[in-house]
Amino acid sequence: xxxxxxxxxxxxxxxxxxxxxxxxxxxxxxxxxxxxxxxxxxxxxxxxxxxxxxxxxxxxxxxxxxxxxxxxxxxxxxxxxxxxxxxxxxxxxxxxxxxxxxxxxxxxxxxxxxxxxxxxxxxxxxxxxxxxxxxxxxxxxxxxxxxxxxxxxxxxxxxxxxxxxxxxxxxxxxxxxxxxxxxxxxxxxxxxxxxxxxxxxxxxxxxxxxxxxxxxxxxxxxxxxxxxxxxxxxxxxxxxxxxxxxxxxxxxxxxxxxxxxxxxxxxxxxxxxxxxxxxxxxxxxxxxxxxxxxxxxxxxxxx
Amino acid sequence: xxxxxxxxxxxxxxxxxxxxxxxxxxxxxxxxxxxxxxxxxxxxxxxxxxxxxxxxxxxxxxxxxxxxxxxxxxxxxxxxxxxxxxxxxxxxxxxxxxxxxxxxxxxxxxxxxxxxxxxxxxxxxxxxxxxxxxxxxxxxxxxxxxxxxxxxxxxxxxxxxxxxxxxxxxxxxxxxxxxxxxxxxxxxxxxxxxxxxxxxxxxxxxxxxxxxxxxxxxxxxxxxxxxxxxxxxxxxxxxxxxxxxx
Numbered sequence: 001x002x003x004x005x006x007x008x009x010x011x012x013x014x015x016x017x018x019x020x021x022x023x024x025x026x027x028x029x030x031x032x033x034x035x036x037x038x039x040x041x042x043x044x045x046x047x048x049x050x051x052x053x054x055x056x057x058x059x060x061x062x063x064x065x066x067x068x069x070x071x072x073x074x075x076x077x078x079x080x081x082x083x084x085x086x087x088x089x090x091x092x093x094x095x096x097x098x099x100x101x102x103x104x105x106x107x108x109x110x111x112x113x114x115x116x117x118x119x120x121x122x123x124x125x126x127x128x129x130x131x132x133x134x135x136x137x138x139x140x141x142x143x144x145x146x147x148x149x150x151x152x153x154x155x156x157x158x159x160x161x162x163x164x165x166x167x168x169x170x171x172x173x174x175x176x177x178x179x180x181x182x183x184x185x186x187x188x189x190x191x192x193x194x195x196x197x198x199x200x201x202x203x204x205x206x207x208x209x210x211x212x213x214x215x216x217x218x219x220x221x222x223x224x225x226x227x228x229x230x231x232x233x234x235x236x237x238x239x240x241x242x243x244x245x246x247x248x249x250x251x252x253x254x255x256x257x258x259x260x261x262x263x264x265x266x267x268x269x270x271x272x273x274x275x276x277x278x279x280x281x282x283x284x285x286x287x288x289x290x291x292x293x294x295x296x297x298x299x300x301x302x303x
Numbered sequence: 304x305x306x307x308x309x310x311x312x313x314x315x316x317x318x319x320x321x322x323x324x325x326x327x328x329x330x331x332x333x334x335x336x337x338x339x340x341x342x343x344x345x346x347x348x349x350x351x352x353x354x355x356x357x358x359x360x361x362x363x364x365x366x367x368x369x370x371x372x373x374x375x376x377x378x379x380x381x382x383x384x385x386x387x388x389x390x391x392x393x394x395x396x397x398x399x400x401x402x403x404x405x406x407x408x409x410x411x412x413x414x415x416x417x418x419x420x421x422x423x424x425x426x427x428x429x430x431x432x433x434x435x436x437x438x439x440x441x442x443x444x445x446x447x448x449x450x451x452x453x454x455x456x457x458x459x460x461x462x463x464x465x466x467x468x469x470x471x472x473x474x475x476x477x478x479x480x481x482x483x484x485x486x487x488x489x490x491x492x493x494x495x496x497x498x499x500x501x502x503x504x505x506x507x508x509x510x511x512x513x514x515x516x517x518x519x520x521x522x523x524x525x526x527x528x529x530x531x532x533x534x535x536x537x538x539x540x541x542x543x544x545x546x547x548x549x
Contacts, residue, residue: 038471039442165342255500
């Protein structure tokens, strides 16, 4: 089975800034592929090249076997794109927007209603409301419906969950899982590391370069050190002390705990505890902990 | 207990029939890092605008750094710092021009501005970038610079509205170091975030649902109260029942 998206040495330059720097990856049909990285990593430029809205300066890319430069019109009729910025018509109603996008692609709401049904039922009570007057979560749902209405083979979602609260984020990922079940390939970008685990495969990206492409599980497995979760009553002091501790390889805040790895493979936990106690820390807890994608990303950024 | 710098009592804001903030009552101490959480549309922005003296409440009372939110809004503005993800700095001014501009706005003398800007550039390691346009800086640096500018005039309280959205995980932690340092100097931090690991870095947290404060405690106590392991679960348990979106 041919890959849904193939990107080879893709490069995009703006003036003196290389936004995308010889990036290569491929996306299999029917998978959820995540581009995970902070703002300015080059995620949006990659999306815009793949949706034929931007010409690459080097390298090549295909979507569904079509070249992003030569065959742009075939790609445009096949892909769905939800840009990071809300870009529907604010002064058209919910229904008018959806109708407009369906008509553009020579189809009707009725024809592909099964694809959007689960999402659209939540919007239906507001179908006469202008898109500009919808709540953030509703706008997001409408944008997703509009990107889906022509039954795309590949769906590109650029940071659909940025600035969205944790509950709505979970709901959104539930919707993506249902779309995946309908055999739509999904390429999605996010700055939230915890969403990486919801993808089949991910590319970690920073400064226009891909740091790693793999399944979330394999990226975590490749982490070379055992991590420890450490807690003390005064977390700010603990972090400072860990940073200055000779035995420590890396340490940083991680929610309730600090995460640390040690230079010596066999860690003397009692020794660490007594060191921290000598530094006048209280309420010390120390235990082995699993690696997360965020730990992997931090390590890749620091290497 | 230390000095109370934010005190609200049944603070309410109505827009027509809609109650955006519904009798919110809480206090924040000097030097505290206070996390202000809630789902989109819960009323956080409305509440924050009242606390900053930008929106007059419909009822209830509040004092910010001792000043009344109805009558002393100008004094409030002079005693707070504010930073949001969207409006941070002037992109087409250089780093040093931005510092001078905001220093001037907050009424610092030229000498104070000179001392403060040297100190700020040194602390952020931005000496080489002083004459570069802000637009050319990476987002993480912009956000760190923006925070430092927001506390340039040593305000009593700084309000941070999703300061770390879209920032990489390493820079996000450097940003929190700046927050901790400011809190150590006695600056009160009032911060909103969608990152639940950052909620753990706060001394206390309030969680708004549908205009009301549904929970307010330390992260540890909140997790105990709801019998869960993470703040993410606390948030989910409380906010899942929300009736409204933004």
